[in-house]
Amino acid sequence: MTRDPSIYHLKNIRHYYGQKKVLGIDHLDIRTGSITGLMGPNGSGKSTLLKILAFALKPTEGRIFYKGREESGFSPEVRLRVTLMTQKPYLLKRTVFDNIIYGLKIRNDHQNLEERVKEALSKVGLDFQTFSQRKWHQLSGGEAQRVALAARLILKPEVLLLDEPIAGVDAKSAELIRKAALKARDDWGTTLVIAGHDLQWLYSITENQVSIFNGNLFPTGIETIITGPFDKTGDPRFVKKPANGQSLLLKAPGQNEENALIRKIRIESLDQPFTDGINRLSGHIAAMLLEKESTHVLVTALVQDLSFVLRLAPDQVGSLGLYPGKSITLGFDPEDVEWF
Ligand code: ADP
Numbered sequence: 001m002t003r004d005p006s007i008y009h010l011k012n013i014r015h016y017y018g019q020k021k022v023l024g025i026d027h028l029d030i031r032t033g034s035i036t037g038l039m040g041p042n043g044s045g046k047s048t049l050l051k052i053l054a055f056a057l058k059p060t061e062g063r064i065f066y067k068g069r070e071e072s073g074f075s076p077e078v079r080l081r082v083t084l085m086t087q088k089p090y091l092l093k094r095t096v097f098d099n100i101i102y103g104l105k106i107r108n109d110h111q112n113l114e115e116r117v118k119e120a121l122s123k124v125g126l127d128f129q130t131f132s133q134r135k136w137h138q139l140s141g142g143e144a145q146r147v148a149l150a151a152r153l154i155l156k157p158e159v160l161l162l163d164e165p166i167a168g169v170d171a172k173s174a175e176l177i178r179k180a181a182l183k184a185r186d187d188w189g190t191t192l193v194i195a196g197h198d199l200q201w202l203y204s205i206t207e208n209q210v211s212i213f214n215g216n217l218f219p220t221g222i223e224t225i226i227t228g229p230f231d232k233t234g235d236p237r238f239v240k241k242p243a244n245g246q247s248l249l250l251k252a253p254g255q256n257e258e259n260a261l262i263r264k265i266r267i268e269s270l271d272q273p274f275t276d277g278i279n280r281l282s283g284h285i286a287a288m289l290l291e292k293e294s295t296h297v298l299v300t301a302l303v304q305d306l307s308f309v310l311r312l313a314p315d316q317v318g319s320l321g322l323y324p325g326k327s328i329t330l331g332f333d334p335e336d337v338e339w340f
Contacts, residue, residue: 006068007032007159007191008053013062015048015215023048023059023215030193032067035185037206037221038195045215046195047087050161053193054084080107082159087167089148091136096121099136100151107155120150123183125176142173149177153184160184162194166201178205199300199309200289207293214259216340222298222309226250226260238334244304248279249334257339264336265308267301268329269320278331283308285326288317301330 008030015023023045030036030053038046051057052064055074064071071078083103091099100117104110118128124146131143139147145165152160162181166174182205184190196202199222202209209221226248230239241248241260250260268274283303291298297317299310308330312322322328 005031007066009065009068010052011063011065013052013059013064015045015052015057015059015061021215023052025049025062025215025217028210028217030191033185033189033191035182035192035194035205035207037202037209038193038212039197039199039202039209039221040195040212041197044212046212047163048215049212050084050163050193050195053159054082054161055079056084080155081157082161083152083155083157084161085145085148085152085163085165087163089144091139091144091147093136095132096126096134096136096139096147097132099147100154103151103155116154117150120154121147123153123180124150125172125180126150140170142169145169146173146176146180149180153180156188157184157190159191159193162192164196165194166196166198174201181205199298200287203289203292203298214340218261220311222311224262224265224308226262226306228258241306243281243306246281246303248281248306250337251335251339253339259340261338261340262308262332262336263338265310265330265332267299267310267320267322268331271319274329274331278333281330283328283330285322285324285328288322288324301328303330 006029008028010025010028013023013025014021038049040046048057052059055071055078058074066078092102097117100120101113104113117132121128121131126143126146160181165177181192181194185192194202194206211218211221211223213225226241230241232239234240237252238249239252241250274280281303283301285299286302287300289298295314297312297314299312299317299322301308301310
């Protein structure tokens with residue numbers, strides 16, 4: 001019998017808070033032992049999705065399969081194998097030691113506590129002598145976040161879900177959190193799902209990425225999404241997006257569609273100048289990042305306040321002579337837009 005390569009399979013998930021729909025995911029597969037980045041701006045539904053994956057929140061509609069088995073009752077058995085570190089580390093008003101053993105106590109596991117706390121603390125770069133008897137309020141933001149992570153690592157979870165784990169923490173803590181999460185995957189095969197909006201940090205840790213926007217999932221993690229307001233006063237077949245002196249022309253949306261996903265963005269080169277009818281936008285390269293699993297380069301270009309991410313092969317980067325700060329012209333077809 002072959003092992004199911006997916007630890008999660010989500011089907012037709014919808015979640016509403018009151019009347020407001022905040023999540024609409026037709027399907028999502030997460031491979032066992034993989035590291036998935038969940039990128040998206042604030043309010044896009046990342047925390048809601050992570051809570052659903054943690055079996056801490058039941059979606060309004062839809063089905064969740066965990067290791068091939070449908071989980072409808074959110075049994076304690078499955079909830080104990082999955083652990084979520086929330087965005088603001090929630091520490092009990094007790095010592096670091098008591099915080100770290102809390103999950104073990106719930107699981108009725110009282111063996112070798114001191115040894116295991118020591119090990120969990122060392123994984124996140126905290127010394128047992130110095131920290132174990134500290135109170136929850138005697139920690140910096142980064143230390144508190146690392147204690148929260150140690151409290152999850154001690155459980156050797158099958159799945160570790162991290163919600164914005166480095167938001168507001170110092171650089172040293174961010175690096176220690178990255179290393180500790182990677183070690184969990186390497187030592188125990190823990191599946192990781194990490195939400196955030198720092199593209200650079202997420203790409204330094206995750207193997208595959210999805211992006212989430214207004215509760216919709218997109219498969220590459222680097223989609224360019226343009227939000228309103230749009231100018232609808234011209235040709236009814238198109239709308240315009242003004243961007244400080246420049247204007248993007250986009251195929252008009254259908255009813256109730258308000259966000260535009262732009263596919264196939266290119267950078268103009270001398271060899272291939274853009275033809276008429278193509279949006280031309282002047283901007284500059286803001287950042288370049290090597291993709292971990294390939295040798296492709298993620299190039300972030302800014303056109304005033306609009307950000308476009310392109311995934312280029314190294315020879316394209318070379319032939320276009322790209323470097324951060326370089327002025328470039330971007331182009332895309334006004335028809336090449338998907339509204340949602
Ligand atoms: P993110 O983690 O990407 O910031 P969230 O999942 O926290 O996004 O939120 C998605 C949307 O759901 C937001 O519009 C947010 O205001 C709303 N929301 C989140 N939690 C609740 C809640 N408990 N009650 C009502 N609305 C909520």
